[in-house]
Amino acid sequence: MKPNSFEFYRPKNLETALKLLHEKKDDAILLAGGQSLIPMMNMRLINSKSVIDLSALRELNGVTVKENKIRIGAMTRYFEIKKSEIVNKYCPLLVDAIDYIAHSAVRNRGTLGGTLALSHPSAELPGCLIALNAEVVVQSALLGERKINVEDFIQGMMSTKLMSDEIITSVEFFQSNNTKHWFGEVSRRQGDFCTAAVAINTEIENKKLKNIRIVLIGVSDKPTRMTELELFMLNGDGPISIERITSELTEKIEFIDDIYNSANGKKHVSSELLFEGVNNF
Numbered sequence: 001m002k003p004n005s006f007e008f009y010r011p012k013n014l015e016t017a018l019k020l021l022h023e024k025k026d027d028a029i030l031l032a033g034g035q036s037l038i039p040m041m042n043m044r045l046i047n048s049k050s051v052i053d054l055s056a057l058r059e060l061n062g063v064t065v066k067e068n069k070i071r072i073g074a075m076t077r078y079f080e081i082k083k084s085e086i087v088n089k090y091c092p093l094l095v096d097a098i099d100y101i102a103h104s105a106v107r108n109r110g111t112l113g114g115t116l117a118l119s120h121p122s123a124e125l126p127g128c129l130i131a132l133n134a135e136v137v138v139q140s141a142l143l144g145e146r147k148i149n150v151e152d153f154i155q156g157m158m159s160t161k162l163m164s165d166e167i168i169t170s171v172e173f174f175q176s177n178n179t180k181h182w183f184g185e186v187s188r189r190q191g192d193f194c195t196a197a198v199a200i201n202t203e204i205e206n207k208k209l210k211n212i213r214i215v216l217i218g219v220s221d222k223p224t225r226m227t228e229l230e231l232f233m234l235n236g237d238g239p240i241s242i243e244r245i246t247s248e249l250t251e252k253i254e255f256i257d258d259i260y261n262s263a264n265g266k267k268h269v270s271s272e273l274l275f276e277g278v279n280n281f
C-alpha cells in the first residue's frame, strides 16, 4: 500500500521545526529514522497531512560529555551510538543492547528519539535509559524546554508524556568512571522484538555497588524497575535465589501475552534472565 498524500517539510534548524509543528498542531507528524513511521503511514494507520523531517537538524545529532554528564542527541542513529567512543567508555550498556535491535538496516536508520517517542514495551533502549537514570529533554515553541526522567516519561503501552507540539531533542544522564553493567535478552530469532530482556547498571565505589538499577523489558506494558532486587543487591546479602526473583515478579509485574509468547512463558524467561544477570555481580 501507499500512504495518503501529505505535505513534506525539512526544516534546517530546531527553531523552524518547532514553529512549524506548533502551526500545524495535530495535523503534523515528525519523521526521524522512519523505521516505524513509514510502515504505519503505508498501512494508513497514520494519515497526517504534514510530515516534518528532522534529519537536517544538526542540533539533534551526536554524543557529547561534560563533567561526566552524557548528552545523546535525539536524531543520533543506533549505529552512531554504538560507534561512539564516549558511549563505549561511559555507558557500554547501550552498546551491548543495540546489538539486539532488529538488523543492520534498521540500526542504520533508527534513532534514539524515535524509539523513545514510540516507547514500544519490547524496545531495548528506553529500558536501558531507565537503568542509566536518564532524563528526556523535550522542547516546544510555546513552553520552551522541559526535562522529564525517562521512568516518568514512559507512561504505559506506547504512551508517553510527550505533548503534540513537542520535539525530543536529547537524552542526558550522569555516569561515573567506575560502572558495571549487564544486558541479556531472549527472542525467538535474532533481531526479533524480545520475549524478555534485562538491563542492569551500577556504580562501583570502594568495591561496593552503588545506585544499582535493574530493569525488566518486554513483558508488560512498559519497562519496569525491580526495586526489591536492587535493594537486595545493595545490601550484598549473598547469592539471590530464583524464588526471591519469582516472588518480586509475581508481586509487581502484570505479564502480558504477545503474538508469540504467553504471559507465563515470559515470566519463566524473565526469572531465568534476572537470575543470570543479578548473580553476575
Ligand SMILES: Cc1cc2nc3c(=O)[nH]c(=O)nc-3n(C[C@H](O)[C@H](O)[C@H](O)COP(=O)(O)OP(=O)(O)OC[C@H]3O[C@@H](n4cnc5c(N)ncnc54)[C@H](O)[C@@H]3O)c2cc1C
Binding pocket: 029, 030, 031, 032, 033, 034, 035, 036, 037, 038, 054, 074, 075, 100, 101, 102, 103, 106, 109, 110, 111, 112, 113, 114, 115, 117, 118, 120, 122, 123, 124, 125, 162, 166, 167, 168, 169, 191, 192, 193, 194
Ligand atoms: C523490521 C523491524 C524490526 C525492528 N525491531 C526492533 C527491535 O528489535 N527493537 C527495537 O527497539 N526496535 C525495533 N524496531 C523499531 C526501530 O527501532 C524504530 O527505528 C524505532 O522504533 C523508531 O525510531 P525511528 O527513528 O525509526 O522513528 P520514526 O519511525 O521516524 O518515528 C517513530 C515515531 O516517533 C516520533 N518521533 C521520532 N523522533 C521524534 C522526536 N525527536 N521527537 C518527537 N517525536 C519523534 C515520530 O513522529 C513517530 O511517531 C524495528 C523496526 C523494524 C522495521
